Amino acid sequence: MASQAVLEAGRLSAIAKILDRAGGHLSAAVHDEAEIPGVQSLLALSRSASYDVTCAVRHAVTGELGLAQQHLEAARTAPDKHEVAAAGMPRPLPAGVRTALQLLRGITGFFSAETEAAFVRALSADGNGGRTGA
Numbered sequence: 001m002a003s004q005a006v007l008e009a010g011r012l013s014a015i016a017k018i019l020d021r022a023g024g025h026l027s028a029a030v031h032d033e034a035e036i037p038g039v040q041s042l043l044a045l046s047r048s049a050s051y052d053v054t055c056a057v058r059h060a061v062t063g064e065l066g067l068a069q070q071h072l073e074a075a076r077t078a079p080d081k082h083e084v085a086a087a088g089m090p091r092p093l094p095a096g097v098r099t100a101l102q103l104l105r106g107i108t109g110f111f112s113a114e115t116e117a118a119f120v121r122a123l124s125a126d127g128n129g130g131r132t133g134a
Helices: 002-032 037-061 065-076 095-105 113-124
Strands: none
Touching: 002 037, 002 095, 037 065, 037 095, 095 113
């Protein structure tokens, strides 16, 4: 059982790092662009979820499993507080926003199916289906 807890803590730490990377891309996009509500919402979602995942890991490591579970639920439901709306996204998507959406979309099975679908819709509405040009 202890090895399972270590694996889960490792997975959550990886998710926190992905959320932080997405937040960095979104922060840069917000800095470069005028205030865009859709991007601001994604940034708030990323920051909120990252904070709660980091807290969940910290509480799990110290054995406070109830608190860890509370923070994990808060992270998973962060999109409920910060709506992901494809309609509010700039077109074309700035590179940093596209990268952040791709990172968030890559955390499969963490957010709700509706939230994952919203990430895909936002990328698809950009016209390249979420692919980067190379």
